[in-house]
Amino acid sequence: xxxxxxxxxxxxxxxxxxxxxxxxxxxxxxxxxxxxxxxxxxxxxxxxxxxxxxxxxxxxxxxxxxxxxxxxxxxxxxxxxxxxxxxxxxxxxxxxxxxxxxxxxxxxxxxxxxxxxxxxxxxxxxxxxxxxxxxxxxxxxxxxxxxxxxxxxxxxxxxxxxxxxxxxxxxxxxxxxxxxxxxxxxxxxxxxxxxxxxxxxxxxxxxxxxxxxxxxxxxxxxxxxxxxxxxxxxxxxxxxxxxxxxxxxxxxxxxxxxxxxxxxxxxxxxxxxxxxxxxxxxxxxxxxxxxxxxxxxxxxxxxxxxxxxxxxxxxxxxxxxxxxxxxxxxxxxxxxxxxxxxxxxxxxxxxxxxxxxxxxxxxxxxxxxxxx
Amino acid sequence: xxxxxxxxxxxxxxxxxxxxxxxxxxxxxxxxxxxxxxxxxxxxxxxxxxxxxxxxxxxxxxxxxxxxxxxxxxxxxxxxxxxxxxxxxxxxxxxxxxxxxxxxxxxxxxxxxxxxxxxxxxxxxxxxxx
Numbered sequence: 001x002x003x004x005x006x007x008x009x010x011x012x013x014x015x016x017x018x019x020x021x022x023x024x025x026x027x028x029x030x031x032x033x034x035x036x037x038x039x040x041x042x043x044x045x046x047x048x049x050x051x052x053x054x055x056x057x058x059x060x061x062x063x064x065x066x067x068x069x070x071x072x073x074x075x076x077x078x079x080x081x082x083x084x085x086x087x088x089x090x091x092x093x094x095x096x097x098x099x100x101x102x103x104x105x106x107x108x109x110x111x112x113x114x115x116x117x118x119x120x121x122x123x124x125x126x127x128x129x130x131x132x133x134x135x136x137x138x139x140x141x142x143x144x145x146x147x148x149x150x151x152x153x154x155x156x157x158x159x160x161x162x163x164x165x166x167x168x169x170x171x172x173x174x175x176x177x178x179x180x181x182x183x184x185x186x187x188x189x190x191x192x193x194x195x196x197x198x199x200x201x202x203x204x205x206x207x208x209x210x211x212x213x214x215x216x217x218x219x220x221x222x223x224x225x226x227x228x229x230x231x232x233x234x235x236x237x238x239x240x241x242x243x244x245x246x247x248x249x250x251x252x253x254x255x256x257x258x259x260x261x262x263x264x265x266x267x268x269x270x271x272x273x274x275x276x277x278x279x280x281x282x283x284x285x286x287x288x289x290x291x292x293x294x295x296x297x298x299x300x301x302x303x304x305x306x307x308x309x310x311x312x313x314x315x316x317x318x319x320x321x322x323x324x325x326x327x328x329x330x331x332x333x334x335x336x337x338x339x340x341x342x343x344x345x346x347x348x349x350x351x352x353x354x355x356x357x358x359x360x361x362x363x364x365x366x367x368x369x370x371x372x
Numbered sequence: 373x374x375x376x377x378x379x380x381x382x383x384x385x386x387x388x389x390x391x392x393x394x395x396x397x398x399x400x401x402x403x404x405x406x407x408x409x410x411x412x413x414x415x416x417x418x419x420x421x422x423x424x425x426x427x428x429x430x431x432x433x434x435x436x437x438x439x440x441x442x443x444x445x446x447x448x449x450x451x452x453x454x455x456x457x458x459x460x461x462x463x464x465x466x467x468x469x470x471x472x473x474x475x476x477x478x479x480x481x482x483x484x485x486x487x488x489x490x491x492x493x494x495x496x497x498x499x500x501x502x
Contacts, residue, residue, distance in 0.1 A: 126384030158398030266420035
């Protein structure tokens with residue numbers, strides 16, 4: 001019976017540049033990371049702190065960083081976020097902020113953490129907590145800089161650092177409990193050589209570039225009246241517009257609370273000042289416009305540019321795309337098994353079902369491709 | 373990939389301690405407190421409020437005798453310009469302590485400093501008299 005894994009180094013199998021993962025390894029890691037991200041949706045979030053999440057996908061991303069370096073970890077993180085944008089209905093603003101904070105953290109702190117771990121200075125626990133803290137604080141700063149623009153928003157610094165301690169430690173323990181599965185993932189490329197990339201639907205470049213230019217304009221224009229005109233134009237264009245805006249209710253809540261009730265200036269009604277009302281109108285309208293533009297632009301991304309890429313990351317991303325349509329249901333099932341396992345006192349191998357199932361699915365899809 | 377020694381190293385304890393201290397500092401440093409604001413009254417009505425912190429900026433307050441210019445920032449407030457005849461409010465200079473006041477009688481203007489370091493109580497005003 002053939003082994004489900006190739007017992008060689010992925011680097012040797014794929015001929016990729018040294019230090020880079022094979023596309024098949026990247027595809028499998030991405031599937032697992034996406035699955036872990038979906039799993040954590042089972043854990044209810046604090047309504048006013050939507051950015052406080054476990055970061056379960058770091059169970060894969062952190063070992064990826066330690067094994068292949070910051071570039072590979074950043075590519076994995078970016079691809080995971082792209083999947084959340086394409087398949088999870090994540091708003092483009094959240095994608096940009098999350099990706100910006102994550103890539104900044106992985107590219108600046110990541111090399112130091114990987115070096116410290118190689119030198120046996122930092123353990124998995126320290127690396128995980130340091131990355132979680134840096135990521136969360138960077139994300140907080142980016143959200144404030146790009147969307148909220150109120151110094152009072154930094155009241156979240158304490159809670160978010162405390163949460164980083166807990167979530168970073170949680171991820172570190174899950175890495176420890178998944179040692180065998182991670183060794184298998186990082187050391188053995190799945191035998192998915194015959195797997196076909198996802199067909200890429202060509203899209204004209206101009207509408208997407210136009211949307212990016214419009215986003216830049218929306219970001220720069222400082223007049224609420226101009227933002228209101230943008231909104232009137234965008235509302236009929238964006239599909240599912242009200243659902244998109246409802247998703248961002250915590251952002252609107254903070255804009256309302258901080259700008260209307262904590263902005264100095266001349267009173268116009270009750271505790272509300274003219275300056276606060278003006279700032280709220282500007283930033284709330286701007287946020288709505290950015291989200292609607294993002295919803296319109298996301299399906300118009302010109303994927304055809306990626307077809308001839310030789311990057312193992314892009315090739316891995318395209319390899320796992322055909323399997324993503326069925327990622328949601330099984331992931332929730334794995335999540336329930338994870339919670340049940342932890343509640344029952346199971347520790348080692350608690351994530352094994354997810355790792356094994358995605359490897360098998362990838363290899364079964366490859367076999368089906370070859371037969372076809 | 374990792375053994376139990378790879379899971380925890382002595383430097384990790386320092387990282388955890390630093391982040392725990394930073395979290396504690398975050399809880400204490402970023403709070404909505406009653407610190408440092410100038411509340412401006414014109415006649416019987418509250419006109420507005422301004423942070424005493426940050427860079428010094430000028431604010432024009434319309435009054436019955438014309439606009440009075442206040443200079444607020446860097447922890448203090450003063451009347452920079454007033455159309456009143458005696459200019460007592462301008463000569464009063466800066467105030468920076470909690471509950472200190474700037475008063476311009478002809479303009480019926482009162483600037484009251486609220487909160488600030490050492491004053492955890494948010495004290496409200498019972499009445500304004502001229």
